Amino acid sequence: MAHHVVVVGGGFGGLEAARALGPFSVQVTLVDRQNYHLFQPLLYQVATAGLSPGDIASPIRNLVAEHSNVEVRMGDVQRVDLANKRVHLADGELQYDSLVLAAGVRHSYFGKPEWEGDAPGLKTLDDALELRRRVLMAFENAEREDDPQRRAAWLTFVVVGAGPTGVELAGAISELARFTVANDFRRFDPRTAKIVLVEAGPRVLSAFDTGLSGKARASLERLQVDVRLMTRVLDVTSEGVKLPDGFLPARTVMWAAGVEAPPLAKTLGVELDRAGRIKVQPDLSVPGHPEVYVIGDLASFPLPDGSTLPGLAPVALQQGRHVAEVIEARRAGRPTAPFEYVDKGIMATVGRASGIAQAGALRLSGMLGWLAWLFIHIVFLIGFRNRLVVMFQWAWAWFTYGRGARLITGTTPVPPASPRRAPEPSAAPESAELHG
Amino acid sequence: MAHHVVVVGGGFGGLEAARALGPFSVQVTLVDRQNYHLFQPLLYQVATAGLSPGDIASPIRNLVAEHSNVEVRMGDVQRVDLANKRVHLADGELQYDSLVLAAGVRHSYFGKPEWEGDAPGLKTLDDALELRRRVLMAFENAEREDDPQRRAAWLTFVVVGAGPTGVELAGAISELARFTVANDFRRFDPRTAKIVLVEAGPRVLSAFDTGLSGKARASLERLQVDVRLMTRVLDVTSEGVKLPDGFLPARTVMWAAGVEAPPLAKTLGVELDRAGRIKVQPDLSVPGHPEVYVIGDLASFPLPDGSTLPGLAPVALQQGRHVAEVIEARRAGRPTAPFEYVDKGIMATVGRASGIAQAGALRLSGMLGWLAWLFIHIVFLIGFRNRLVVMFQWAWAWFTYGRGARLITGTTPVPPASPRRAPEPSAAPESAELHG
Numbered sequence: 001m002a003h004h005v006v007v008v009g010g011g012f013g014g015l016e017a018a019r020a021l022g023p024f025s026v027q028v029t030l031v032d033r034q035n036y037h038l039f040q041p042l043l044y045q046v047a048t049a050g051l052s053p054g055d056i057a058s059p060i061r062n063l064v065a066e067h068s069n070v071e072v073r074m075g076d077v078q079r080v081d082l083a084n085k086r087v088h089l090a091d092g093e094l095q096y097d098s099l100v101l102a103a104g105v106r107h108s109y110f111g112k113p114e115w116e117g118d119a120p121g122l123k124t125l126d127d128a129l130e131l132r133r134r135v136l137m138a139f140e141n142a143e144r145e146d147d148p149q150r151r152a153a154w155l156t157f158v159v160v161g162a163g164p165t166g167v168e169l170a171g172a173i174s175e176l177a178r179f180t181v182a183n184d185f186r187r188f189d190p191r192t193a194k195i196v197l198v199e200a201g202p203r204v205l206s207a208f209d210t211g212l213s214g215k216a217r218a219s220l221e222r223l224q225v226d227v228r229l230m231t232r233v234l235d236v237t238s239e240g241v242k243l244p245d246g247f248l249p250a251r252t253v254m255w256a257a258g259v260e261a262p263p264l265a266k267t268l269g270v271e272l273d274r275a276g277r278i279k280v281q282p283d284l285s286v287p288g289h290p291e292v293y294v295i296g297d298l299a300s301f302p303l304p305d306g307s308t309l310p311g312l313a314p315v316a317l318q319q320g321r322h323v324a325e326v327i328e329a330r331r332a333g334r335p336t337a338p339f340e341y342v343d344k345g346i347m348a349t350v351g352r353a354s355g356i357a358q359a360g361a362l363r364l365s366g367m368l369g370w371l372a373w374l375f376i377h378i379v380f381l382i383g384f385r386n387r388l389v390v391m392f393q394w395a396w397a398w399f400t401y402g403r404g405a406r407l408i409t410g411t412t413p414v415p416p417a418s419p420r421r422a423p424e425p426s427a428a429p430e431s432a433e434l435h436g
Numbered sequence: 437m438a439h440h441v442v443v444v445g446g447g448f449g450g451l452e453a454a455r456a457l458g459p460f461s462v463q464v465t466l467v468d469r470q471n472y473h474l475f476q477p478l479l480y481q482v483a484t485a486g487l488s489p490g491d492i493a494s495p496i497r498n499l500v501a502e503h504s505n506v507e508v509r510m511g512d513v514q515r516v517d518l519a520n521k522r523v524h525l526a527d528g529e530l531q532y533d534s535l536v537l538a539a540g541v542r543h544s545y546f547g548k549p550e551w552e553g554d555a556p557g558l559k560t561l562d563d564a565l566e567l568r569r570r571v572l573m574a575f576e577n578a579e580r581e582d583d584p585q586r587r588a589a590w591l592t593f594v595v596v597g598a599g600p601t602g603v604e605l606a607g608a609i610s611e612l613a614r615f616t617v618a619n620d621f622r623r624f625d626p627r628t629a630k631i632v633l634v635e636a637g638p639r640v641l642s643a644f645d646t647g648l649s650g651k652a653r654a655s656l657e658r659l660q661v662d663v664r665l666m667t668r669v670l671d672v673t674s675e676g677v678k679l680p681d682g683f684l685p686a687r688t689v690m691w692a693a694g695v696e697a698p699p700l701a702k703t704l705g706v707e708l709d710r711a712g713r714i715k716v717q718p719d720l721s722v723p724g725h726p727e728v729y730v731i732g733d734l735a736s737f738p739l740p741d742g743s744t745l746p747g748l749a750p751v752a753l754q755q756g757r758h759v760a761e762v763i764e765a766r767r768a769g770r771p772t773a774p775f776e777y778v779d780k781g782i783m784a785t786v787g788r789a790s791g792i793a794q795a796g797a798l799r800l801s802g803m804l805g806w807l808a809w810l811f812i813h814i815v816f817l818i819g820f821r822n823r824l825v826v827m828f829q830w831a832w833a834w835f836t837y838g839r840g841a842r843l844i845t846g847t848t849p850v851p852p853a854s855p856r857r858a859p860e861p862s863a864a865p866e867s868a869e870l871h872g
Contacts, residue, residue: 409561
């Protein structure tokens with residue numbers, strides 16, 4: 001029997017590990033809950049109707065088809081049994097010789113999981129479609145609403161967390177309101193929509209230099225995003241968010257404020273960090289289990305300064321390649337090398353033609369930062385066909401401000417709204433179902 | 437107050453009526469359950485992963501934005517009150533001076549509505565995404581299944597009804613299995629998949645000449661579709677279909693066998709035909725109610741030979757334009773003209789590079805029929821951007837046999853399957869949930 005490597009997760013890290021293991025004489029099983037690999041950095045574009053799900057996702061089977069020793073298994077991993085070298089799925093189990101955990105993270109509500117229903121996050125394609133549905137339905141509901149206060153609540157969008165996802169979401173929603181749907185409604189002006197970006201820390205995009213971070217904030221404010229720094233969310237309901245200075249009525253709240261490891265991490269019984277991520281050794285293996293590796297967002301990789309590597313696609317990709325080498329080295333009886341991250345820099349975008357990029361001593365902002373962002377994201381987008389389609393969609397959107405994927409799909413196309421001609425606005429029943 | 441026209445339904449007929457009313461001095465409210473207009477003739481392409489939802493749908497608001505007298509209202513029409521000229525929505529009501537009903541039809545199970553869960557139809561975008569999920573999941577489940585008989589049931593796809601939708605679905609699924617995913621699985625050869633097209637009548641595509649119909653059948657058989665004519669479905673379960681010659685195990689069954697009017701039609705209290713469609717006068721109005729019109733699939737328009745006009749996009753489009761003229765004429769006190777359908781012909785496609793078209797004395801088949809089909813569908817696809825994207829997707833698929841939208845989305849990504857290592861196949865519990 002060939003050495004069997006089980007890879008859990010088909011994101012950047014897991015997919016790269018499986019492909020890098022392709023040339024070696026091992027048998028690989030790549031397990032994912034979904035049948036597709038997702039280009040997560042562009043997920044906010046699906047949530048804001050700029051791109052279709054198919055543009056940023058590719059079937060995993062297709063991406064590993066050239067490697068006949070890689071098998072793909074759709075499945076939900078529930079538990080890892082380190083002692084017996086077994087992975088338990090919802091519908092079966094897998095025996096491994098080496099295990100690569102690349103299961104990623106999910107959004108964290110800092111001990112308030114009950115907020116999730118009213119403030120969904122953005123990690124999966126289904127999350128993105130749900131956010132898209134809520135954002136587009138908010139405008140539809142505003143059109144059906146006669147009471148000015150309740151209409152204003154439908155036209156207020158709160159994004160919690162000013163990391164890259166939160167900043168990108170806020171910028172894109174503002175553009176959607178101010179340009180894309182500007183002429184689509186008859187009873188209100190979509191340009192009056194309010195986008196509020198709430199951040200507990202002192203600046204947006206805190207991973208960047210203060211200078212770039214300030215420029216990003218200025219870009220957001222040019223897009224009329226109301227940026228509230230040093231502001232903590234105290235409560236979230238279907239009616240809005242409670243902030244230190246009072247209650248902000250808002251029917252659409254999005255969560256981009258933090259991540260935590262999935263419950264799977266706890267089942268290993270090894271040491272975790274504060275976010276629940278698994279602490280790894282310099283060669284990415286789990287202490288005491290040289291045959292088990294953790295990569296990508298799920299790994300807590302210590303840096304000399306006491307911090308850990310951030311959850312970025314380049315980190316996951318490099319770790320995926322490294323872990324394949326380590327597995328092959330161990331199998332061949334060679335010593336394993338420690339992982340070293342080659343920092344290629346970071347970048348983010350703030351709406352149309354404005355972005356920031358930081359790499360080594362290089363600092364880019366504005367149009368140049370945006371072009372750098374565009375180039376890198378197009379080049380790394382998985383699948384040549386997707387690259388062409390996305391380029392076309394963007395070029396189109398650039399010239400027309402149109403968005404190709406403005407569809408409200410899902411099981412609740414028409415949520416209950418207060419009746420158009422309700423005589424007593426205050427007596428109308430509140431609808432919580434849209435946020436259910 | 438301007439004359440208020442309420443148009444129910446944003447399909448081909450309703451959208452065309454609203455746009456044709458745009459230049460007149462009337463106030464129009466276009467009501468639809470969805471926020472988008474759907475190019476239904478290509479819906480089967482979404483169901484078989486060739487196109488993304490965004491490629492064949494456009495926001496209704498956008499399509500009528502140039503007409504400031506047209507208002508769009510998302511809403512679910514439940515009942516029409518002819519006496520009081522009122523349309524009741526799930527969340528309000530609308531008063532009309534003229535009413536245009538263009539609500540379309542849904543699939544009919546001939547008195548067996550309980551079959552719908554196991555044999556869903558294809559009328560909406562959500563239907564298409566559900567079919568896509570089932571078709572792609574069937575291959576995933578086949579890969580997880582060790583028992584040859586149960587695997588064969590996952591690899592058997594039954595399409596009920598050999599009209600255009602059924603024929604297009606069967607052809608596209610066969611191509612998906614034989615080309616697109618041919619190298620994606622390790623435990624079975626997708627080319628062994630069986631596609632069975634069941635038709636109660638004596639031939640496929642019976643709206644066409646016998647000659648063209650025969651050619652379509654030959655094309656299907658070249659694609660290895662098992663065409664069973666004069667075969668009635670006696671029962672549908674989650675395990676397969678009961679046919680006159682025995683039970684056919686198949687975990688994926690699709691319904692394309694007939695249509696019926698939605699319950700809305702009954703609420704008018706006027707005469708309906710056998711399919712529940714509303715019988716209309718020569719000017720498309722409802723007998724006794726010259727201010728109420730029915731167009732498109734929902735209308736039963738009598739022809740001199742005793743038959744009725746078929747449910748086709750060109751019929752709906754021409755009726756939409758006609759009804760706008762009739763409403764304007766009546767408002768101006770001019771006599772109304774009877775509707776006359778200008779038959780532009782019919783066409784259908786059977787997989788890659790094979791189609792049939794029939795117009796007047798013209799008969800096209802094979803590559804030529806397919807090119808005619810392609811040209812017409814691209815030209816009439818609503819939205820210039822969509823035309824370009826769809827053309828690109830098709831050109832890409834043509835050269836690579838790839839399909840860009842092979843994503844399994846939805847709320848049940850991993851259905852329960854029988855455990856991989858089940859020792860007793862016959863003792864494993866049957867999973868009905870996938871079809872729930």
